[in-house]
Amino acid sequence: MQAAGAAPAAQPWRLAALGLGMAAFATLVAQHLFWYQVADQAKLTAVAAETHEQRQGIASERGALLDSGGHPLAVTVTYQSVRVLGSQIRDPEKTAGRLAQILGLPVDELLRKIREADREWKLVADHVSSAQASQIEAAHLPGVDLRPVRMREYPEGSLAPQILGFVGIDGRGLSGLELTQDEVLAGKPGLLVTERDTEGGEIVVGRKELLPALKGADLVLTLDRYLQRSAERILAQAVRENKGTGGVIGIMDPTTGAILALASQPTFQLSPDLQFDPRQAALYKPSPVTDTYEPGSVLKLITVAAGIEESAVGPDTKYFDSGEARIDGIAIRNWDGRGYGTVTVRQILQFSLNTGAQWVAGQLGPDRFYHYLDKFGFGRLTRVPLNGEAPGSYRTPEDPTWGRLDLATNAYGQSIAATPLQVLSAVATLGNGGVRMRPQLVREIRGPAGIQTIKPEVAERVVSPDTAETMLDLMRSVWDQQSLQTNWIAGYSIAGKSGTADIAGPGGYNLGKTYASFVGLGPLPNPRFAVLVRVDQPETTWGGLAAAPALKAMFQEIFTYERIPPSRS
Amino acid sequence: MAGIALPLPRWRARSGAPTGLRAPQVSEQLVLWIGGSLLFLTAVLNFYVFQVSVVATSAYEVQALQREQDVWRGRNQQLQLEVAKARSLRWVEYSANQQLGMATGDLPIYLTVDPGNSAVNTSYTSTKSLRGDD
The missing domain is CATH 3.90.1310.10 (Penicillin-binding protein 2a (Domain 2))
Structure with missing residues (x-):
């Protein structure tokens, strides 16, 4: 008999087998640990993180x-949207009643939405004010959730939408x-x-x-809300009164190139709930920089300025106008078909003679003429920060299709495509002593890093100060004509020039349909504002009739708003 | 018969307990060490639980405050918008015309003041409407 408590005899093979088994198990565990912790660490960490x-x-x-x-013209405002989940609402009637009280919505409608939102969250109210959101939060309604929604708001209404x-x-x-x-x-x-629990909560x-x-x-833009609003109002009125199809009014500070107003028609209405409509895509683009037109007689200013700068002509240089000039067999006539006899360069501008303008361009020659077109910024992007800007175009002697007729027609603003902003910038150059400023639309960037001021940028000197002064004098004599007397503003001197351009169509020029425009610089002798008014396809056809009254109205607004006192009685 | 040998109190062990199955000797230091460790562990765990609860409470408070801040920020934006709308030209013009019955004025009158003479001369006046074309 074995003594009580005596251990059985040790079996060495059993111990060895146990030790081996444990060692194998430990190895297996170590191997898995190596896989999980080292080999697949990155992958498993990613899965865990996910x-x-x-x-x-x-x-x-x-x-x-x-x-x-x-x-502020456009600001972002945060509102709240209210959503419900029916399955979490214990007492739908009570919840609907409370929400209806806060949101001012019918109880039945809310109750229907709660019942419909049995399985997923459903929106019951959008753009809820913070005051209402606070009330909803304070009510502690289960199954009711608030989510922030951001909206673009326009405190001034639909101002400068394009x-x-x-x-x-x-x-x-x-x-x-x-x-x-x-x-x-x-x-x-x-x-x-953040880390989330099994139910997805934080x-x-x-x-x-x-x-x-x-x-x-x-x-901070260069646009002035008052001038912009006035420009839009005056343009709408000019288009309506002239039974036009659209138009543009632009105002620029010649000394800085700052665009103070840029109104265009047709356009669209800015509103917080505006949604892109492909059918209206043409209205969304900033047409004063994307759409080109033939500026017409306004371009005679450039032709004459180049002629005077190059001493090809002077203000009193004489020219005999027979009423017709033949170029390559094509007759060029004046707007009224008349011959004015011996006239000066000043009178060429006053009477807006096509024959005279082509004569000045001929005195300059194509090289010098196109050199100045380029210097005034035609055919080049202004680099104003707007989408889809068009550089405009015109043929030069380098083009195989160019002919002497192009020089003649370009001299009075036909066969050349330019944007309204290019024309405004070119005219403003004459009001800034011959220095062209780069058009500016953004004046300041107020960011988290501080305020960055964008300084006016000189594009280039185009003509000498003497030439610019002479041009202002010539333009003043244009505005002071008796035919424009109804548009004079007592006490103020203005420099101006009309333009009436036929509209080109697929089969040639569409006679009877014009771009009627007028450009002005004022008040003289030191103009602070360059203004362009264009009315598209007006019933009255001519720039002096359709656009000049709007130019007058615009200058009156400017002088009153800027508190510019009269300089002459 | 199997049994568990419980450690005997020290005085019994020292006073000479019956020999035979003697309980293992446990030093006083060890008992103190284990007891102290348990106390320390309990204190640490309690402190941890307390800290976690404080952090959780704070986190919920932070969440609530952030929500409140968002609501106030939204309210501030909405009030700023209301102020901007009230100062907008559209509203000013509407109020002037519709509520106050104001009409567009004539051309402004500019006065020339001679610093040496208190008399004021009217340099230019006109009754012509500024918005004759409107």
């Missing part, structure tokens, strides 16, 4: 567009400055990385990484 991590983008606040006085442009539902710019300055305005979105004590969103910069 399972637990919640990456939530934080939208950045879009910067505002301000006018030159700092008044210039400002608009944003899409994703908050990104779709046209105008909203599009071209999107990167500056949009800022940088942030990111919030673990408040879990890991949290926050990359804050950077607010977009505010842009």
Whole structure:
């Protein structure tokens, strides 16, 4: 009999087998640990992160567009949207009643939406004010959720819609400055990385990484809200009274190139709930820089300025006008078909003689004429920050299709395509002592890093100060003609020039349909404003009749608004 | 019969307990060490739980404050918009015309003041409407 408590005899093979088994198990565990911790570490970490991590983008606040006085033209405002999930609402009648009380919506409609939202969240109210949102939050209604919604608002109403442009539902710019300055305005979105529980909720004590969103910069424009509004009102009236199809009014400070107003018709209405409509795409583009036209007699200013600068002609150089000039067998006639006899260069501008303008261009020769067209900015982009800008075009002697007739017609503004902004900039050059400034639309960028002021930029000197002064004198004599007396503004001197251009169509010029325009610089002797008025296809046809009254109205507004006292009685 | 040998109190062990199955000797230092460790561990765990609860509470408070901040920021934006709308030319013009019955004025009158003479001379006046074309 074995003594009680005595251990059985040890079996060495059993111990060895047990040790081997444990060693094998330990090796297996170690191998798996190596796989999980080292070999597949990156992959498994990613899977874990995907399972637990919640990456939530934080939208950045879009910067505002301000006018030159700092008044907001387009701002982003955060509202709240209200959603419901029926399955989480214990007492639908009570919830619907409370929501109806706060939101001012019918109880029946809310009750229907709650019942419809049995399985997924359903929107019941959009763009709820913060005051209402606070009330909803304070009510602690289960199954009711608030979500922030950002909207672009326009405190001044639909002002300069084609210039400002608009944003899409994703908050990104779709046209105008909203599009071209999107990167500056949009800022940088942030990111919030949190851990989530099995139900997808955030673990408040879990890991949290926050990359804050950077607010977009505010842009201070050169546009003045009063002048812009006045320009839009006067243009609408001019188009209506002349039974036109559209038009443009542009105002520029010649000394800086700052665009103070740029109104165009037809256009669209800016509103917070505006949605892109492909059928209206043509209205969204900033037509004063995208659409070209033949400027007509306004271009005679450029022809004469070049002639005087090159001493090819002077203000009193005489020319005999027979009423017709034949170039390559084609007759060029004056607008009224008349011959004016011996006239001076001053009278060529006063009477707007096509024959005289082509004669001045002939005195210059094509090389010098086209050199000045280029210097005045025709055929070149102004680089104003608007989408789809057209450089305009005209044939030069380098083109195989160019002919002497092109020089003649170009001299009085036909067979040349230019944008209204190019024409305004060229005219402003004459009001700035012959120095062309680059058109400016954005004056200041107010970003998180500070304020960046964009200084006026000189494009180039085009003509001498003497030539520019002579041109102002010639333009003044154009405006002071008796035929324009009804448009004079007592006490103020203005320099101006009319333009009436036939509209080119597929089969040639469409006689009877014109672009009637008038450009002006004022007040003399030191013009602070360059103004272009164009009325498209007016019933009265001529620039002096259709556009001059609008130019007068525009200058009256400017002088009153800018408190410019009269300089003569 | 199997049994568990419980450590005996020290005084019994020292006073000479019956020999045979003697309980293992446990030093006083070890008991103190284990007891102290347990107390320390309990304190640490309590502190941890307390800290976690404080952090959780704070996190919920931060969340609530952030929500409140967002609401206030939104309200601020909406009020700024209302102010901008009230100052807009559209509203000013509407108020002037419709509510106050104001009409467009004549051309402004500019006065020339001679610094040496208190008399004021009217340099230019006109009754012509500024918006004759409107």
